[in-house]
Amino acid sequence: MTSRRVLTGSKQVSLEVIKRLSSYLRDLKTLENNGVTVVSSGSLAELLGISSVQFRKDLSYFGPFGKKGVGYNVCTLTAKLTELLGAGDCMGFALAGAGKLGSAIIQYSSLQRFNIKIMAAFDSDRRKIGKKIDGLVVADAKDMETTVRTMGLKIGVICVPAKAAQQVAERMASAGIIAVLNFAPTEIKILKKVHVSNVDICVEIEALSYFVRQSAT
Amino acid sequence: MTSRRVLTGSKQVSLEVIKRLSSYLRDLKTLENNGVTVVSSGSLAELLGISSVQFRKDLSYFGPFGKKGVGYNVCTLTAKLTELLGAGDCMGFALAGAGKLGSAIIQYSSLQRFNIKIMAAFDSDRRKIGKKIDGLVVADAKDMETTVRTMGLKIGVICVPAKAAQQVAERMASAGIIAVLNFAPTEIKILKKVHVSNVDICVEIEALSYFVRQSAT
DNA sequence: TTATGATTGTGAAAAATAGAACAAACATTG
DNA sequence: CAATGTTTGTTCTATTTTTCACAATCATAA
Incomplete structure (x- = not known):
């Protein structure tokens, strides 16, 4: 790598x-x-x-x-x-995918203590749009570019399903996002100047499972 | 490291x-x-x-x-x-801390597709004990050692607050857990033979924020 | 069949990361 | 104040990881 x-x-x-x-x-x-x-x-x-x-x-x-x-x-x-x-001035981020994991991150109290704040959340699911999570209203994904650009957000967090992740990342990048934390179980291929950090929970556990298997022998 | x-x-x-x-x-x-x-x-x-x-x-x-x-x-x-x-036979794991993040992981559908299955969830909060999440009943944390040992679970996922993480990890280890995925924003110090994988969302975002700051100059 | 192009697997080189060792700077104690 | 013990910052060395280069193998087409 x-x-x-x-x-x-x-x-x-x-x-x-x-x-x-x-x-x-x-x-x-x-x-x-x-x-x-x-x-x-x-x-x-x-x-x-x-x-x-x-x-x-x-x-x-x-x-x-x-x-x-x-x-x-x-x-x-x-x-x-x-x-x-750069942890002094509050760092705002945009989140795509207000499902279980996304909601959990929006409500993750540690983030606030670390001066990191969710500024906008988006989803394409009609049932989630308008929902209020921890005081934040989930917006329609189609408005993502406009909002991200207007608010000047630079960090994006992706909690959408794997098949949607690539497109979401590209749209974020086009709106000015330059750093992405990706929880979707897939690689994101994007402009070099955008940094992508991947956290794949499945990969993490699967790696541990290998370790467990080794220990057994 | x-x-x-x-x-x-x-x-x-x-x-x-x-x-x-x-x-x-x-x-x-x-x-x-x-x-x-x-x-x-x-x-x-x-x-x-x-x-x-x-x-x-x-x-x-x-x-x-x-x-x-x-x-x-x-x-x-x-x-x-x-x-x-070792991804062939279904790998079960125990989860401590059935808060927002813990619940999200219990319900994380990708895990099932990857043959990884939550077998038991624990919490010390009276309001969460007995709660049914995705068909799984949250058990009392005091029963963790017994259950983990009985079920022969080897992987633990920690979603408890930082100050409780160390103790939970130690108890897991004493019950036979040999690999831990830690989401709590703290380091876990434990026997060498137990592997700990840390995922600190705050650290991830803070690192990205540094990257953003660099890009600005 | 023989030549050509594609692709793997791997030993060797290069780059990156971690660790050891130690001089410089400071505090403390006698 | 001098001697001793502590702790940092950094150079140098060792280890680990990544990349390069290329022989070996296979398919295909002439």
Whole structure:
């Protein structure tokens, strides 16, 4: 897989690193809420289940954040990572497919805590259009392009059936969406400049099932 | 991250490979249903959005499946991959946390099509216990160990809030679960022999938000 | 049958990722 | 203040993953 990379100064950082940074931020916020003010890479790494070297290495792509001999100021590091990841200003996203999974994501409380907010939801099913989920009215899928463009949304989440996913993704892209989180069990082929992240629950479980089978022998 | 590996004959195969194999199988089934009998690595790779070499290389860990100069018999390859991944016999799993996301997964129709079946669901919330979701009655979380052990379940899916995830995972492990799919936004630290796959929707979107921010500059 | 074109499977090279090792910087203690 | 212990940031090394290159095999057509 040719993993997408992003320019940072002169270095290129893989999205695996970015995801880890996001999980660091997640746990740092917990520490912050618990009143912890300073943390070392060692103790945080233990909390995260990774090596302390990986933590420091990941941070090093974006500069020095700690104090040698001391550790990291939780507040400061949280703020820096928040800024780095663009998690400071509330990130809105559009969701296509207000079925079971889509509805669950709309109502997913953690997202709000992480400053991520569903701004519009769409469905082509007449029975779902107009339905109010957690205060958000499901709109007609035919209005997706207009709304996404008007609201200036950049992230799309796809929860439609596999056979509809490709077309939905293309329409999102044409409306200005440049990053897509795809839950549909199918690959999405789209312009290089649009980033697609796939989460296929079936694939995840099937991979685990292989692992289970191996352990049995 | 030290990615888990599994022994195959004398070779070790990463779980990334296994996940890709699962996605190959997914698309092969679609081809099979569409009446395609033979496919080349090139055309399938195009469908999957990867390189044809990666497809062949991934297969090569488990032996030769194709015919040189011709390609792959869709039926045969589907069967072999199904056997390889253990996707032949129905894989049952236990789910903890019958909230919005948990319920959505219980009702996720694709899972059934992939021979993956929810066998038991648990929650500690009195209001959810006894609730019937898609024919399955949500059981009391305190009975989890007993049920999981009795039914011989090996895969657990965690959809509980972050602060409960660690404990739930440990209890699952103690009951014989050896592979966990964790949707809770937290890391799970557990015995090495239990494989944990994390899907943190917040992290996924936050990583995309970084990508969006980069594209803007 | 023989030449040609297509496609697989794989060893070797390249790229990317993770890990080890250590100097530099800081705090603390005597 | 000096010595000691801690922790970061980074260079260098090892490992893993991906990609390249090409021989081997098969079908087809002349």
